[in-house]
Amino acid sequence: MDNTHLNIEKFIEELEKLSDKEILSYWIEGELKEAELYKDLAIRAKELGLEDRIVETFIILSKESKGHATRLWEIYKRLFRTEKLEEVDLPLIEVEPLLDKFKETKNVLEVLELAMESELLAKRIYEILAKRAKDEKMRRIYEYLATVENEHYHKLKVEHKFYVQKIRKDPKNIKITKILKIKNKFNIMEEEINIEDIITQLKNLSHLLDKEQDQRIM
16 A cells, blocks of 8 residues: 555545454554654654753653554553454554655754654544444544544644744744645634533443443343
């Protein structure tokens, strides 16, 4: 599969061929790799002498991605009674297509733009999978993942706006036309973040799993 020009529908078709066990294994691995990527970006941002706020944002995103992987792994263990993840031969959608681009650019706005693209892409895929899911547990998992990716996107967008405003005041290093191009690209309708939605979704999913486990015992 071409990682550079991803066909979302084709990618989803490949995902839908997988078992629930393989799909969860795939997303757990993806969140762990994403955590590593944001950790590397935090180190790189510090080496480039960028503001502490952008370094801290990348650190927070790294920790959150690792936390998401941990929560998914707990769900995985409860569902499948094993700690061993399945091996899945698919590109990690949030990481692999962007690795080379992250390495090439030294422009903080381009780094933020690429990260925002990654989070939006993942969010859209989760939303599509949630709508198509026949299993209630998997649907709730996808809805939860879409919500947290949306949260990541908005955190990055805050930093993006900060740097756009900063460069407008001192445009000696980056052309204004580039800034406007990036701003226009992300001038889209977005959902408001509500952290309570994430908590509610996790509680609902946990309740559903507990209920299913009680039924097995009975």
